[in-house]
Amino acid sequence: MFRTPRKPHRKPLPPGQKKKQNKKTVSGMTDQVGGPKAEPKAKSNDKSNDIFPGGGTGEGTSLEKWQPLAPSLADNLAAIRDRTGENSDLIIREFEVALYKIRAAVIYIDGLVNNELIHTHVLRSLMTGSAPMRVMEEEEAPECGEKRRPLGLCLEGEDAFKAIKDKLLPIAGAREFSTVDQAVLAFYSADAVFLLDGYTQGLVLSVRGYPLRGVTEPGTENLIRGPREGFVEGLRVNTSLLRRRLRDPNFKMISMRLGRRTHTDCVIAYVQDLVDPDLLSEVQQRLAGIDNDLILDSGNIEQLIEDSWLSPFPQVQNTERPDKVIAAVLEGRVAILVDGTPFALLVPATFLQFFQAGEDYYERWLIASVIRILRIFASYVATFTPALYVAIVSFHPGLLPTNLAMAIAATREGIPFPAVVEALIMEVAFELFREAGARLPGPIGQTVGIVGGLIVGDAAVRANLASPGMVIVVALTALAGFSIPAYNMAIGFRLVRFPLMILTASLGLYGLMLGFIIINIHMVSLKSFGVTYLSPLAPYRFRDWKDILIRAPVRAMATRPLLTKTRQPKREDSDKQEGW
Amino acid sequence: MLKDRITTIQVALLLYTSLVGVGYLAMPRRLAETAGRDGWVNLLLGGMLLLSVNALLVWLCRRYPGQTIIEYSQAILGRPLGQAANILLVLHFILMAASVSRIFGDVIKLYLLENTPLEVILITFFLTGAYLAGHGLNPLARMSEVMFPLVLAPILLILALAQMEIDYGEVLPVMTIGLYPVIQGAANSFFVYTGFILTAFLVAFMQQPEKALKASSLGLAGTILTYLVIFIVTLSSLGEASLYWSTYPVADLARRIEVPGAFLEKLEAPLMALWVLTAFTTMTPSLYFGTLSLSQMLGLKEHRGLVYLFLPVVYQVAMLPRNYGETILLGNIMGYAALAFIPVIILLALVAKLRKGGGGNG
Numbered sequence: 001m002f003r004t005p006r007k008p009h010r011k012p013l014p015p016g017q018k019k020k021q022n023k024k025t026v027s028g029m030t031d032q033v034g035g036p037k038a039e040p041k042a043k044s045n046d047k048s049n050d051i052f053p054g055g056g057t058g059e060g061t062s063l064e065k066w067q068p069l070a071p072s073l074a075d076n077l078a079a080i081r082d083r084t085g086e087n088s089d090l091i092i093r094e095f096e097v098a099l100y101k102i103r104a105a106v107i108y109i110d111g112l113v114n115n116e117l118i119h120t121h122v123l124r125s126l127m128t129g130s131a132p133m134r135v136m137e138e139e140e141a142p143e144c145g146e147k148r149r150p151l152g153l154c155l156e157g158e159d160a161f162k163a164i165k166d167k168l169l170p171i172a173g174a175r176e177f178s179t180v181d182q183a184v185l186a187f188y189s190a191d192a193v194f195l196l197d198g199y200t201q202g203l204v205l206s207v208r209g210y211p212l213r214g215v216t217e218p219g220t221e222n223l224i225r226g227p228r229e230g231f232v233e234g235l236r237v238n239t240s241l242l243r244r245r246l247r248d249p250n251f252k253m254i255s256m257r258l259g260r261r262t263h264t265d266c267v268i269a270y271v272q273d274l275v276d277p278d279l280l281s282e283v284q285q286r287l288a289g290i291d292n293d294l295i296l297d298s299g300n301i302e303q304l305i306e307d308s309w310l311s312p313f314p315q316v317q318n319t320e321r322p323d324k325v326i327a328a329v330l331e332g333r334v335a336i337l338v339d340g341t342p343f344a345l346l347v348p349a350t351f352l353q354f355f356q357a358g359e360d361y362y363e364r365w366l367i368a369s370v371i372r373i374l375r376i377f378a379s380y381v382a383t384f385t386p387a388l389y390v391a392i393v394s395f396h397p398g399l400l401p402t403n404l405a406m407a408i409a410a411t412r413e414g415i416p417f418p419a420v421v422e423a424l425i426m427e428v429a430f431e432l433f434r435e436a437g438a439r440l441p442g443p444i445g446q447t448v449g450i451v452g453g454l455i456v457g458d459a460a461v462r463a464n465l466a467s468p469g470m471v472i473v474v475a476l477t478a479l480a481g482f483s484i485p486a487y488n489m490a491i492g493f494r495l496v497r498f499p500l501m502i503l504t505a506s507l508g509l510y511g512l513m514l515g516f517i518i519i520n521i522h523m524v525s526l527k528s529f530g531v532t533y534l535s536p537l538a539p540y541r542f543r544d545w546k547d548i549l550i551r552a553p554v555r556a557m558a559t560r561p562l563l564t565k566t567r568q569p570k571r572e573d574s575d576k577q578e579g580w
Numbered sequence: 581m582l583k584d585r586i587t588t589i590q591v592a593l594l595l596y597t598s599l600v601g602v603g604y605l606a607m608p609r610r611l612a613e614t615a616g617r618d619g620w621v622n623l624l625l626g627g628m629l630l631l632s633v634n635a636l637l638v639w640l641c642r643r644y645p646g647q648t649i650i651e652y653s654q655a656i657l658g659r660p661l662g663q664a665a666n667i668l669l670v671l672h673f674i675l676m677a678a679s680v681s682r683i684f685g686d687v688i689k690l691y692l693l694e695n696t697p698l699e700v701i702l703i704t705f706f707l708t709g710a711y712l713a714g715h716g717l718n719p720l721a722r723m724s725e726v727m728f729p730l731v732l733a734p735i736l737l738i739l740a741l742a743q744m745e746i747d748y749g750e751v752l753p754v755m756t757i758g759l760y761p762v763i764q765g766a767a768n769s770f771f772v773y774t775g776f777i778l779t780a781f782l783v784a785f786m787q788q789p790e791k792a793l794k795a796s797s798l799g800l801a802g803t804i805l806t807y808l809v810i811f812i813v814t815l816s817s818l819g820e821a822s823l824y825w826s827t828y829p830v831a832d833l834a835r836r837i838e839v840p841g842a843f844l845e846k847l848e849a850p851l852m853a854l855w856v857l858t859a860f861t862t863m864t865p866s867l868y869f870g871t872l873s874l875s876q877m878l879g880l881k882e883h884r885g886l887v888y889l890f891l892p893v894v895y896q897v898a899m900l901p902r903n904y905g906e907t908i909l910l911g912n913i914m915g916y917a918a919l920a921f922i923p924v925i926i927l928l929a930l931v932a933k934l935r936k937g938g939g940g941n942g
Contacts, residue, residue: 395692395693396692396849398846398849399846399849399850507693507696507700507701507704508692508693508696509692509849509850509852509853510688510692510693510701510853510856511704512853513853513854513856513857514704514705514708514856516857517708517712517856517857517860518708518711520723520726520727521708521711521712521715521719521723523726524715524719524722524723524726525715525719532722534722534726537725537726538722538723538725538726539587539589539590539721539722539725540587540589540590540725
């Protein structure tokens with residue numbers, strides 16, 4: 001805006017003095033960096049680049065040996081260029097800080113930052129020296145002899161770096177750092193890096209501004225009633241969605257970086273006074289144990305922290321809904337949010353939690369309960385119907401009333417396969433249609449559905465390749481599978497269906513029961529972060545039963561589930577509630 | 581090995597699901613064979629004996645906290661005698677697993693899979709049981725919790741539907757044949773309570789051992805009550821005479837029942853399917869505790885893999901009977917083995933009392 005007219009009595013630093021001061025600062029910094037590493041530097045101060053042990057090129061890439069910043073800007077930029085190589089999206093903008101006449105540089109990745117912020121708040125503030133102005137009262141600065149002056153700039157003996165940080169850079173997020181590696185990580189993480197000649201410190205400026213999808217309705221968990229906001233790919237947007245819903249100061253979000261190469265930001269969210277400390281440290285431990293170079297989605301993390309990777313059933317819940325995350329953390333569970341994906345993870349997860357939908361809590365309890373029972377029934381239908389059909393048709397036709405048995409036998413007349421082959425063919429065909437439809441864009445996907453459902457189904461029946469009964473069974477199975485709220489759980493059931501069919505084909509109803517027993521054995525031995533998978537069904541926790549098969553009225557749910565060993569079992573002051 | 585801890589409810593349910601087993605299909609006939617229509621008195625007397633023996637057993641276990649009968653029997657009787665008693669125990673578990681699965685295999689063959697070889701049924705059954713037993717005690721206890729409603733469901737269903745054609749007058753008159761045959765029958769009928777010895781192991785694993793008596797008595801009382809109701813309802817619906825000639829009176833009862841609404845023609849097959857679970861929850865604990873006993877006898881740290889060595893023996897024993905009569909005989913041997921534990925337990929308790937052994941508060 002304007003150059004500050006520097007009056008002699010303000011004693012702006014003459015060039016010689018400035019240099020002296022800078023040197024002083026540098027040596028001061030050296031002491032701070034301190035330790036044995038700093039010593040050789042003091043000896044060979046003139047040799048610019050070799051003063052840092054291990055400060056050679058390329059060697060410092062290991063995270064253990066981080067290369068400290070050199071006092072010379074040119075050296076630092078060279079070191080950074082050395083790290084990054086030729087990258088077309090890396091912008092290194094060198095300029096001079098007008099007020100101090102010191103060289104400086106802003107480094108950022110084009111496209112990841114908000115250019116507007118860089119132009120106006122970094123470059124313009126520093127290059128024009130346009131400090132914020134205010135009207136001074138005479139008595140405040142009697143030596144000024146004028147009413148307007150820059151706000152406390154360039155005082156003698158002042159540290160230019162500190163002054164820039166405190167007075168010149170109007171950017172909210174500015175963290176100091178002192179190594180080249182931190183700088184590289186920072187600008188690759190969409191921050192801008194500010195370096196000043198003569199200082200072994202720099203600033204990381206939060207000027208993120210990359211394109212993000214707007215907050216929309218979640219794609220996988222649609223509700224008829226309830227909040228319509230879903231998570232997006234930006235981690236900070238997601239945490240803001242959470243914070244907006246839960247203003248409890250005890251609601252904590254810790255940050256972590258995962259992925260050796262992707263350096264993905266993750267957030268562990270929990271309510272401090274509700275979460276079981278053992279659970280929290282277990283989550284942190286498992287996350288810290290991840291040593292994978294690629295974390296693109298919470299799914300990557302899920303597979304690395306789950307208890308049993310051999311199980312067909314998911315042991316970690318995922319959701320796109322902020323309200324679901326809030327409900328979970330208020331039960332003492334822990335949520336893990338990952339940058340770059342709208343799916344948050346919830347741990348621990350028990351089997352029956354996969355049948356709970358957000359809507360259950362927004363609808364009135366009677367309706368919600370009936371629907372929930374319907375869903376659990378659906379899971380049985382999805383898993384066992386084809387096997388049951390095979391058992392009845394090939395082993396126990398006498399089970400059914402004679403008329404029905406005759407009717408089924410009549411529809412099967414002329415079909416060349418045994419029931420199990422027929423069932424396998426039809427179920428595999430259905431999976432094919434589903435898979436084909438899932439990858440295709442919307443309108444074409446519908447076409448596949450119509451082709452699959454109407455044409456092929458009808459044709460198969462007419463061609464005597466499948467009986468109408470089988471088509472009904474497949475359709476029922478598919479419907480039931482889709483009515484399970486959690487997609488990953490539904491996949492588990494669909495998978496289990498096939499071995500069950502084969503078991504039943506060999507041993508009839510007895511085989512079916514054996515399959516049922518084996519599934520149950522697997523589930524009772526499964527755990528999710530120390531919580532038994534089937535709890536509160538096994539072991540029995542009667543107090544938690546009001547939210548499994550039925551969803552008890554809100555007033556009856558004054559206690560939190562015990563399964564997470566929450567520290568405050570009561571949701572509200574029960575005395576208060578009695579007054580209603 | 582003792583790091584597994586189970587809850588009070590789990591002890592009760594584990595006992596219930598272990599005891600209410602394959603036996604109940606044939607139980608009314610076998611009671612009627614010795615005591616006629618007074619079989620329910622047998623059950624009641626046997627049940628009272630069962631509860632008192634169980635109380636003694638719990639007292640004994642509480643004296644040696646954290647130890648199973650395998651460990652404290654050696655402490656009480658000395659190593660050789662104690663090990664002898666333990667061998668008896670292991671044999672009992674082998675017999676129990678074998679007899680239960682043999683009866684199971686026969687019934688499945690009779691009602692569900694006529695053409696499947698018995699061997700296939702038994703081997704699949706054993707392997708599934710070993711899969712659970714190999715997971716340890718906690719999953720076993722949880723399994724009994726999950727299965728409990730499903731064990732109860734067919735029984736309750738039969739009993740409820742049987743109420744439509746029933747004449748409770750069949751139970752009368754009581755004790756026409758005098759008291760002595762009834763008492764004798766009570767001893768004979770003790771076979772239905774085989775498996776009560778599990779208490780001697782379970783107390784050691786309890787989270788709250790002070791509730792051991794309550795938990796085990798609850799489980800056993802539930803069993804007694806279930807058997808009583810089954811016997812009385814079967815007797816009242818079928819009549820005393822048909823109890824004698826029916827192999828599996830409860831299955832016959834299921835066959836006679838007409839389902840209202842008639843979606844299913846015969847209730848028999850689905851009931852048999854659910855009954856698979858009942859058999860499973862009876863057989864698996866004996867497999868598990870058999871291997872546990874064996875490993876504790878031999879002083880092994882890890883017992884889970886041992887189940888696969890245990891299985892072939894059980895399988896051989898289960899395949900021993902050549903016909904139905906011999907299967908019944910196998911069951912009877914098992915029943916008498918269970919009965920034989922009563923004097924052993926009394927002996928252990930007496931010696932423990934006299935020697936003032938054990939640190940726990942008995």
